Amino acid sequence: xxxxxxxxxxxxxxxxxxxxxxxxxxxxxxxxxxxxxxxxxxxxxxxxxxxxxxxxxxxxxxxxxxxxxxxxxxxxxxxxxxxxxxxxxxxxxxxxxxxxxxxxxxxxxxxxx
Ligand SMILES: Nc1ncnc2c1ncn2[C@@H]1O[C@H](COP(=O)(O)OP(=O)(O)OP(=O)(O)O)[C@@H](O)[C@H]1O
Ligand SMILES: [Mg+2]
Numbered sequence: 001x002x003x004x005x006x007x008x009x010x011x012x013x014x015x016x017x018x019x020x021x022x023x024x025x026x027x028x029x030x031x032x033x034x035x036x037x038x039x040x041x042x043x044x045x046x047x048x049x050x051x052x053x054x055x056x057x058x059x060x061x062x063x064x065x066x067x068x069x070x071x072x073x074x075x076x077x078x079x080x081x082x083x084x085x086x087x088x089x090x091x092x093x094x095x096x097x098x099x100x101x102x103x104x105x106x107x108x109x110x111x112x113x
Contacts, residue, residue: 001096001112002070006061007035008081008089013059016080023076025069027113029062058089064096066109 008016013030020028034055044053065073074091081089101111 001099001109002065002067003094003096004061004063004065004070004073004077005092005094006063006077006081006089007033007058008061008077009083009087010057010059012081012083012089016061016077019076019080020063020073023072025063025065025073025076027063031060031062033058033060056087064099064112066112 006016010032017028020026035058036055044051061077063073070093074093077091098108099111100107104111
């Protein structure tokens, strides 16, 4: 089992959701986060003071999958999020020790899907 964490541009979320759906990945957690890649941010005025905003709004996806879904999930995220522009995002893949479905007590691979 792997936990796939992706940070993407907010406006690409609908395309990523569709690509994941098409790849039969239906269970995802989505959060709004602040992030900073190598973009230099933008300027914002608050109470008359101009301020450089270096943390940009991003969407974070968390998707736990069995081994046979890792590559198709990564491909779907890329399909939906890639615009060939800096800041398109990043995908992190990490091992996942266990998963528990609270309702049934099922564990591991059985509980993920
Ligand atoms: N090494 C990292 N550790 C933690 N978060 C990261 C890392 N790299 C990128 N992120 C997160 O992903 C978001 C998008 O990153 P981004 O796409 O700008 O990566 P990048 O390495 O700068 O690539 P690019 O050159 O395509 O912009 C960042 O705003 C940040 O939230
Ligand atoms: Mg960047």
